Amino acid sequence: MNLPHDEVVPVLDFGSQTAQLIARRVREAGVFSVLIDPATPARDIAAMKPRGIILSGGPASVYEPGAPDCDPRIFDLGLPVLGICYGMQIMCKHLGATVSRAAHREFGRAGLNVAGASPLFKSIPESTTVWMSHGDQISDLASAHMDIVASTHTCPVASVQSLDPARRLFGVQFHPEVTHTPLGPEMLRNFLFDVCACRGDWRLADFAEREIARVRERVGTGHVICGLSGGVDSAVAAALIHRAIGDQLTCVFVDTGLLRKNERGLVESTFRDHFHVDLRVVDAADEFLGDLAGVTDPQEKRKRIGARFIRVFEQAAREVKDAGFLAQGTLYPDVIESGGGHAGKAAGIKLHHNVGGLPADLKFQLVEPLRELFKDEVRRLGEHLGLPKGIVWRHPFPGPGLAVRVLGEVTRERLEIVRACDHIVVEEIIAAGLYEHTSQVFAVLLPVRSVGVMGDGRTYDSVVAVRAVQTQDFMSADWCHLPFEVLGTISRRIINEVRGVNRVVYDISSKPPATIEWE
Secondary structure (H helix, E strand, O other), X not given: OXXXXXXXXXXXXXXXXXXXXXXXXXXXXXXXOOEEOOOOOHHHHHHXXXXXXXXXXXXXXXXXXXXXXXXXXXXXXXXXXXXXXXXXXXXXXXXXXXXXXXXXXXXXXXXXXXXXXXXXXXXXXXXXXXXXEEEEEEEOHHHHOEEEEEEOOOOOOOEEEEOOHXXXXXXXXXXXXXXXXXXXXXXXXXXXXXXXXXXXXXXXXXXXXXXXXXXXXXXXXXEEEEEOOOOHHHHHHHHHHHHHHHHHEEEEEEEOOOOOOOHHHHHHHHHHHHHOOEEEEXXXXXXXXXXXXXXXXXXXXXHHHHHHHHHHHHHHHOOOOOEEEEEOOOOHXXXXXXXXOOOOOOOOOOOOOOOOOOOOOOOOEEEOOOOOXXXXXXXXXXXXXXXXXXXXXOOOOXXXXXXXXXXXXXXXXXXXXXXHHHHHHHHHHHHOOOHHHOOEEEEEEXXXXXXXXXXXXXXXXXXXEEEEEEOOOOOOEEEOOOOHHHHHHXXXXXXXXXXXXXXXXXXXXXXXXXXXXOO
8 A cells, every 4th residue: 555654543444434533533632543444454454664553443243254454463453442332342352342232222312421531532531422323332342352432321331451561552432523522523533632642744735745646646648527507626636737738628617597696707707817718608408307206205306316417427538629527526535425434335325426326337436536535625725726715625525516405306497496595695694704614504395385374365385394404514404593593584585586485494304314404
């Protein structure tokens, strides 16, 4: 494995939806991290000369047939090891402990009580909040030569460490990588710096230089087509690729008919002026809406949009000499939530048009320079590449566009309703000075109608949901506590200005258990 830095802490990916988030937290602390297959032989891991090893969580149970496993010899390499959730269970199982179904499952926030001295909990209060997501429990720790360090009300073995301090083996049943564990970053930093003795001099600029060199080497004298959507992901991908190959890049913007209000004009003016590259605009709204006629299943929507998207690119590519590569702003949340974990065990949550909807006979080779990054890392990379603030910090927009914000069948009429509502939501959030304090805000048209009264008449019209979340990584998120006055203004404007809507509701679900988008 060609590593861009001499200090690395690999993460064995057992299929957790937050496995990459662990690596991201490590990189955030200034230590390079990479996800690897959990079955990687110990000798290959040792060849990476890692400072330590982290074992991720996963959806399986360690006692199930076919459950992902690791080489038990990694625990004899003399390296620090931190097992998280499934990772702690697989480590304890290999060391001789017993793992079985718990009498009480734990999902969500829990109170952690730290009872023993451990470098992992240096400067951590004896009582703190952590995020649990497990249905199994460890027992018979004496056989594994491990000691209990912390517990919760229903989980007596919430954290362990080796009885022999020289072995430096640690485990936590909770997830320190998610934002729902407030002191999780400090726990990980304790492992990285106090246990692994890392320097912490990894920088995102190093990643940029590695990717620029990789793209340049892979493309050679070929030509790349990059789909610009107006969002930060495709913009940063285009900027990085342009830095690598210059005029060998052609950008294509597809008007799918599923865009936000004024999106096409904004993209044309912004990218032609800023990138100074060949930008082709293709109007394919009729084709996309034709493909979606009568379709209500969200995954089928994504597949059809993805297939049409690629066909449009194939048509555009015929006019571009040597166009053999398709660039996409795919991020790791797109990959992991589409079932792309290294262990092949991740539960697929959704399909993205740039991940799960690609046709089998794809004519292009994919170039995805941001595939290892999370949204906040992409924004920092965009700043490093010199992109304007208005592009870098714009709220994200899903690849399938408004099609996944119109629940049920997508029609021109329903698109116009949600487009107008979405514009009002964003306009009022900006007017209230809350845009930079929210991570994503939008409107969703629900597939239900409700009775209302307007004037002296009875109405039976559509219901719109408003969604606003705060997040660092988009793998977990909390709903925003918007002021009632702002919500009231949004509701009043939507009902008064958008024909066909008589009721507005506010979504107060966090992720998990919900997702950010409704489809």
